[in-house]
Amino acid sequence: MIETNDLSKQFNDFHAVDGVNLSVPAGQILALLGQNGAGKTTTVRMLTALLKPTRGSARVAGYDVARNGDDVRASVGVLTEHHGLYMRMSAWEYMDFFGQVYHLDPSLRKTRAENLLEYFGLAEAAKRRIGEYSKGMRQKLALARAMMHEPSVLLLDEPTSAMDPESARLVRDEIARLKSTQRTIMLCSHNLTEVELLADKIAIIYRGKILIQGSLNELKQNVLGSPEYSVRFASEWDASGLELPQGMELLEKTATSLKVRVDAPQVSNPQLLQRLASISVPVVAFQEEVRTLEQVYLKVMAAAKGKEYVQ
Amino acid sequence: MFNKLRPVWLVARRELRDQLRDWRVLMPMLILTLCFPYLMNEFARQTADFLNSFDANLVLDRLVPFSILIIGFFPITISLVVALESFVGEKERGTIEPLLTAPFDDWQLYFGKLLVGVITPLLASYTSIGLYLLLASQQGLELPKASVMLQLMLLTTAHAFLMVSAAIVISVQSTSVKAANLLASFIVIPVALLMQGEAVLLFWGNESVLWLAILGVVIIALLLIRVGIAHFEREYLLGREIDTLNFKWMVKTFWASFSEGAANVAQWYGKAFASSFRRAMPAMLLMVLLAVAAAWFSYDWVVINIAGTLSAASAEDLVELEESIGGLPDLSSLGEQRMDAPFLFLNNTRVMAIIFLAGLASFSVLGVLIYIINVSLIGGVYGVLELLGVAPLPIFLAGVLPHGIFELPALLVGSAVVLYIGAALVTPQTGKSMSEVLIELMADWAKIFIGLVVPFLALAAVIEAYITPIFLAGVIAR
Structure with missing residues (x-):
């Protein structure tokens, strides 16, 4: 040791x-x-x-x-x-x-x-x-x-x-x-x-x-925050009426996709999928956004040098 | 014990193997080992023919030992190349770090390098000497007797250890091979001077003095090895120190050590001077013992030997001695003939400076030797006066004591600081670089020299010029 x-x-x-x-x-x-x-x-x-x-x-x-x-x-x-x-x-x-x-x-x-x-x-x-x-x-x-x-x-x-x-x-x-x-x-x-x-x-x-x-x-x-997930739909769907589970934050919304930040994925993700299924939304993909060590490293270094982190 | 020495041999053996695969080391060594004896033999033959034509047998007798000294020395010069790059070369090639991460003690690494530095050059040197002796015997030249041969072999070996140990000290402290090579002049110049001195001793033909010279070289070599081990730290080899002289840092370090933050002279004496004085105290005690022993031995030697010489001297010799004594200045006129105080002061200060410089170049050995010679003179003169039938005590009380009260302590303390510096250099000083240690020791010497030696010598010079002659004249007149 x-x-x-x-x-x-x-x-x-x-x-x-x-x-x-x-x-x-x-x-x-x-x-x-x-x-x-x-x-x-x-x-x-x-x-x-x-x-x-x-x-x-x-x-x-x-x-x-x-x-x-x-x-x-x-x-x-x-x-x-x-x-x-x-x-x-x-x-x-x-x-x-x-x-x-x-x-x-x-x-x-x-x-x-x-x-x-x-x-x-x-x-x-x-x-x-x-x-x-x-x-x-x-x-x-x-x-x-x-x-x-x-x-x-x-x-x-x-x-x-x-x-x-x-x-x-x-x-x-x-x-x-x-x-x-x-x-x-x-x-x-x-x-x-x-x-x-x-x-x-x-x-x-x-x-x-x-x-x-x-x-x-x-x-x-700690550096990049809670994990982010994206949901892709088979066709255009208006998600404005969708109520997100607690601990989930909407980051981005398009006609065919959503991007959310989730504090506790093991709790919130099944809830979201359940809600989408209950209103028959055609979900084709639900995946975690890839966040690399490189992003962590660059963000930490930028903060140490007093610079702004550009992704 | 064997287990402790195993890593030493392991380090040495690996590098030896490396050397034997490097034609840049092998070629010069082979040329020097095999060709030089032939050249020297031819030189000896020509010289012998020339000297024979003048019946210069004395020079001829010394020619072979001198040639052996030179022949033995040339292959040893290779040791300098090998040893200089031993640590710093590995550092430059990046091979030092895996070796330093090995579970070896510092001394094991150090001796491994020392061994490899001397083994090959010494083998080459002995081979070269052997070859020359063979050629010289075929020429019909008289070979040196066994004791001289032993002296020459010892000198050759001591030279190798002296050069290698000095080169390793440089190699450990340098950060590049180039810097180490530049610093090598600090080895080459003293060794060249040493060789000249040894050659003179050889031609003089005084075997017993040559033994002393060998002893001196061995002591210096041992002290250098001790310095090398004392200041060998893995950290130095990986540290960030650079080779350029940083005068600002040097002055700052010296001044910090010299002043120790004192605001005025009284504070300086109480703090800075006192701390250096305290550090040199053990050396001072040793110098007192040395002074007593040296004075006693010289007195004893004079009384025993000179008395015998005088009693065995012929009437003619005694007349000659009387005439030479008659040539001395008239002692009874000392009261009027005053010596110059500044001259006395400068003369004594110069002696102290020589003691310091000689001590610095030899880890205090030569400095202490000069001190012993000076003190021995007192005992010797005391003995001579006694032999001449003059009561020495009143002469000494009148002629030495008045100024000696200041002069002798100045000599003792000034020499003791030199001894202290030598001892400190060969003692491990963890957490400090060698340059830092050296600058602090210089500051110690400067403090004692300025704070005590110079004022005491000045007082002694004034007394010697104006008071001692009056006392002495009074005693002689009676």
Whole structure:
């Protein structure tokens, strides 16, 4: 698990991270979103005990990052912004080196390296120098290295950047599998679709401060308001006489459609459909309006910058 | 213990493997290792022929050891390249972060890098020396005796550790390989001077002095390693400090540390000066002990050795000694011949500045050495006076004590601050960058120097110029 309390880092007069409070239990994925330079990397570096917090505290896998640096580093697998691959080594040597770094015995190193290289489709190129690898292959190898010691906490910075769609899918599947094995994962990404697919919890950081955090639905609810639904009719119908159920607000009305905002869809939606059916309105579609994480993110960022959000 | 050293070897072995795959490291090393002994051998042969024609056997005797020193040094220069980019190079290539996230202690990473910096160059160096010895023996040149050979091998090894440990300190503190290379002149210039000094010692042929030189190089290398470990922090390698000199920040930091917010001189003495003085107190106590020991040993040495030399001296030598003593100024006229106070003040201030600079360049070792030499003179002169049959105590009470009351504490405190700076540099200072630590230490020195050393030296100079000669003349007249 990851737990931070008022975690802060100051470089001279610059507040890189300012009072961050996060909590990620085992078996969950937290996505940390933010612009470049917002404080994501500094947060990750504090969580890997590379940087000392100037204020506050953090516990990773049960260890205090300020006091038990070595234990924290032994429990964490990190995929850094730069892959950090040694170009004159082969993938096999590289995996073996990091296996030794994490004190794995030779047979376990061999098995794990074989399995991971096989899984990421690098087995055939395992004896080639990393310098000859493509960007995507390097990314996959860096990710394999982060998983080599089967850490209980994974901190992944842009895990699928530079990858082809097939490889990106492979990595997403692996992250989902790791989550199911009760690992704690923190994901820093600009790929919002990927975050929507993977994250249990999302936090948006801006100038070192967490602006908002919660599940995707919570963020949508808090930032974009209650969900919106549209109703489409088979033919023109005058809805002016329609009485909407309580907690439902009319947003838009055309000759063949309605758009409503609903506070409690599980209660109000069946009521609306019942009323429409009772007066024999030919409904052909009733669907929730798609609201993306991108909309949430852009709206939060616009508010933080004091700008107006344009959808 | 083995488990603790395992990561050291792991880091070193990976990088060694990397080096052996890099032709840019291998080629110069091979050329220097294999070609240079042949060139040096040819040079030695030509020189031997030339010297033989003049019967200059002394120079000839020293030629082979000197050649070995040079041959051993050239492959070591590669270590500088390897070590300079050890941390900062990895940082530039982005490979440092995965390594830093490994569950290693800082010292394990540090020693891994140190080891890899010295292993290959030293192996090349030893090979080169071996090859040269083989060629020299085939030439019929006389090879150095075992003790000299041991000295040369130790010097070569110490040079490697000295350069690598200094390069790693630079590598950790730099943010780019370019900046590290520019800073390398701070290693190359002192080492070049050191080599010249060692060459002089070799030609002088004084083995015991060369042992002391080796000891000095080893101590400096060990202190540099200690500095490297003391100031090695993962955070520095990922921090946001930049290489450009920020004079504004430097002046601000220095002034904050120098003034400590004092509004007037009294406050400054009570707060800023007192805090630095307190910090240097343990060093001062150590300097007092050193002074007592140095004065006693020099007195003892003079009494034992000079007495023996005098009793064994021939009548001719004694006449010569008498003549040279007769050449000294007339001590009885000291009362009238006053020395210039500003000259005395400037001279003593210069000595203090030299102690500071020498100490700064050697983590206080050379500064303390100069202090010991100065204090030893007192014991030595005391012993000489006793041997000459003059009662030394009245001479000392009249000739040293009046101005010594101020001069000796100034020398002691000024040197103690230099020792304190050296000790602070090799002590871990968490939460501060090395430049910050250095500026604060400079402020400590400036506070003691301006607040105590300079006023005391000024007072001592006035007393020495106007009061001491009167006392001394009175004692000598009696």
